[in-house]
Amino acid sequence: MGGDYAPKNVIAGAVDALAETNCRFFLSLVGMEEKIDRELQGHPLLRSLKPNAYEIVNAREVIGFTDQATAAVKTKKDSSIAVGCALHKEGKADAFVSAGHTGAVLSASTLVLGRIAGISRPTIGALIPTAKSPSLLVDAGTNVDCKPRHLFEFAVMGSVYVEAMLGKKNPSIGLLSIGEEDNKGNDTTLEAFSLLKQSKLNFHGNIEGRDVLQGKVDVVVCDGFVGNILLKFGESVPSFFKAKFMTFAEKSIVNKLVALVAKGGMRSVMKELDYQEHGGVPLLGVNGVSIIGHGGSTPKAIKNMIFRAEEMVQQKVNSRISEAIMQYA
Amino acid sequence: MGGDYAPKNVIAGAVDALAETNCRFFLSLVGMEEKIDRELQGHPLLRSLKPNAYEIVNAREVIGFTDQATAAVKTKKDSSIAVGCALHKEGKADAFVSAGHTGAVLSASTLVLGRIAGISRPTIGALIPTAKSPSLLVDAGTNVDCKPRHLFEFAVMGSVYVEAMLGKKNPSIGLLSIGEEDNKGNDTTLEAFSLLKQSKLNFHGNIEGRDVLQGKVDVVVCDGFVGNILLKFGESVPSFFKAKFMTFAEKSIVNKLVALVAKGGMRSVMKELDYQEHGGVPLLGVNGVSIIGHGGSTPKAIKNMIFRAEEMVQQKVNSRISEAIMQYA
Numbered sequence: 001m002g003g004d005y006a007p008k009n010v011i012a013g014a015v016d017a018l019a020e021t022n023c024r025f026f027l028s029l030v031g032m033e034e035k036i037d038r039e040l041q042g043h044p045l046l047r048s049l050k051p052n053a054y055e056i057v058n059a060r061e062v063i064g065f066t067d068q069a070t071a072a073v074k075t076k077k078d079s080s081i082a083v084g085c086a087l088h089k090e091g092k093a094d095a096f097v098s099a100g101h102t103g104a105v106l107s108a109s110t111l112v113l114g115r116i117a118g119i120s121r122p123t124i125g126a127l128i129p130t131a132k133s134p135s136l137l138v139d140a141g142t143n144v145d146c147k148p149r150h151l152f153e154f155a156v157m158g159s160v161y162v163e164a165m166l167g168k169k170n171p172s173i174g175l176l177s178i179g180e181e182d183n184k185g186n187d188t189t190l191e192a193f194s195l196l197k198q199s200k201l202n203f204h205g206n207i208e209g210r211d212v213l214q215g216k217v218d219v220v221v222c223d224g225f226v227g228n229i230l231l232k233f234g235e236s237v238p239s240f241f242k243a244k245f246m247t248f249a250e251k252s253i254v255n256k257l258v259a260l261v262a263k264g265g266m267r268s269v270m271k272e273l274d275y276q277e278h279g280g281v282p283l284l285g286v287n288g289v290s291i292i293g294h295g296g297s298t299p300k301a302i303k304n305m306i307f308r309a310e311e312m313v314q315q316k317v318n319s320r321i322s323e324a325i326m327q328y329a
Numbered sequence: 330m331g332g333d334y335a336p337k338n339v340i341a342g343a344v345d346a347l348a349e350t351n352c353r354f355f356l357s358l359v360g361m362e363e364k365i366d367r368e369l370q371g372h373p374l375l376r377s378l379k380p381n382a383y384e385i386v387n388a389r390e391v392i393g394f395t396d397q398a399t400a401a402v403k404t405k406k407d408s409s410i411a412v413g414c415a416l417h418k419e420g421k422a423d424a425f426v427s428a429g430h431t432g433a434v435l436s437a438s439t440l441v442l443g444r445i446a447g448i449s450r451p452t453i454g455a456l457i458p459t460a461k462s463p464s465l466l467v468d469a470g471t472n473v474d475c476k477p478r479h480l481f482e483f484a485v486m487g488s489v490y491v492e493a494m495l496g497k498k499n500p501s502i503g504l505l506s507i508g509e510e511d512n513k514g515n516d517t518t519l520e521a522f523s524l525l526k527q528s529k530l531n532f533h534g535n536i537e538g539r540d541v542l543q544g545k546v547d548v549v550v551c552d553g554f555v556g557n558i559l560l561k562f563g564e565s566v567p568s569f570f571k572a573k574f575m576t577f578a579e580k581s582i583v584n585k586l587v588a589l590v591a592k593g594g595m596r597s598v599m600k601e602l603d604y605q606e607h608g609g610v611p612l613l614g615v616n617g618v619s620i621i622g623h624g625g626s627t628p629k630a631i632k633n634m635i636f637r638a639e640e641m642v643q644q645k646v647n648s649r650i651s652e653a654i655m656q657y658a
Binding site for chain 2 (some may be wrong): 130185213214222258261310
């Protein structure tokens, strides 16, 4: 039931994921049964699926975008988010995926699944495009006020995630700051710097705002306040350029022709900053696999979220986080 | 002597500024006399200037980019930065402009000129391009660890500056945060929110990272940690797109042709994010007019810095800041 186009896009993505993999996994579709069933019946690929590849788990409540996250999770026990998380907790599912209310998914996952021992703050990491391969920005907005230890934990979780999921050996970690020198930063990052420096992580040192899109490091560590602002700023760049490009095009006939020709190229380039394609962000540090999708998730994004969840299970990301953090307990 | 291309670009910009305004002001060129004189003599427009439109003030020392800011200001008493600030303090100049070591200009200005009563933290504001007219981002990197009161002062100074220099009546103020709702933010911004809400400022409320380039408000308030990271991130966007555009062009002959046609348009649009054109950033809150330029300042940037300094004097920005902050003392 999660997301702006639910259950339509969610079901479409789920069926696509099953169809594309010849039903490699089993999906529990959690939410209002009749709505889900109606969407399923309307999907052209439904007949091609094995009938035992999915089930509908009825959940009568929905957490809306105006609900207060933690309160809603506690009062709406029969919401698709609460029921879905419980399925995972009980071992009836190996992972939970939702494009619903971000705060509620976060709360439910943390409350129901619990935290990995040694992790004080679960975090969301977001893959961001760079001039090289994507980097993981962590924390992407979950924890706004952070202590040095929290930033350190984000680095450990980010390192494990990138190694496991992106196949990068010993990923490089950068601490987002205001200068490259060791002594540049605010009170929190300066202390986090020493923690990172002393660790066995592949710590590159401080990086600056300009290094993020260059792909200077594999994991960019910051608090959720900075992470949220940076991500949203980045997302807004394409529409800024679009507006400027329109102004450029309106200046002359020649410009208009240039703009017409360039349009496709521009779109292809700008698409790089479209995070929706990437298919959700992982919640790291909880005792389970929980993927949080954008409210506007397309069927493709939902499908990619499911694939990502499957891979996180197979790559044993959580036990690897658990082992990694134990070294620094 | 300041900047990567000193004294060449500095002198070129200074002469251009005088030539363009028919010597509307008097310039003291501070630094190594013989070097300055050599540059002056080589400038084609020198002969067109009134001979009493400028002077050379000899200063034998230079603060280099590797010097530690505050220490250098104190030990290198005969540096161009220290001597220039002193000229201003003694009333022999109405403003000080430098493209030299940012930290040293900041330190010298604060130490020598002192703070405006009621201002606890001088700040640097940076004009940033938006889909509408430019906004002022304040603090742009000076104060990394801020208390709510500091953010509030930045808002007051930013409001005065934008009204005085950009001619916007009662500029709107946005507090950079992680959500638009009043209760979104970190500990510091939440408290700053109440201070701003209670003030007579035209406080729009919280804004998000995505609102900055949209030009939602005239003044974007944040601490210098966030401001520095955001500005540097923004500056890096053009080269990111350039790299992606090259990749696009290499994909096919058609793409290469599209890229060739689009190049000019792209360049014109990307130029919007080039802060160097804007000509320096003002240091607000000190008892004087101090403009800090980019190390790579072009002659045009230097010229614009001089014009900006002149206008700040004429607009009486400092006495307006002083009056504005007194209301909240």
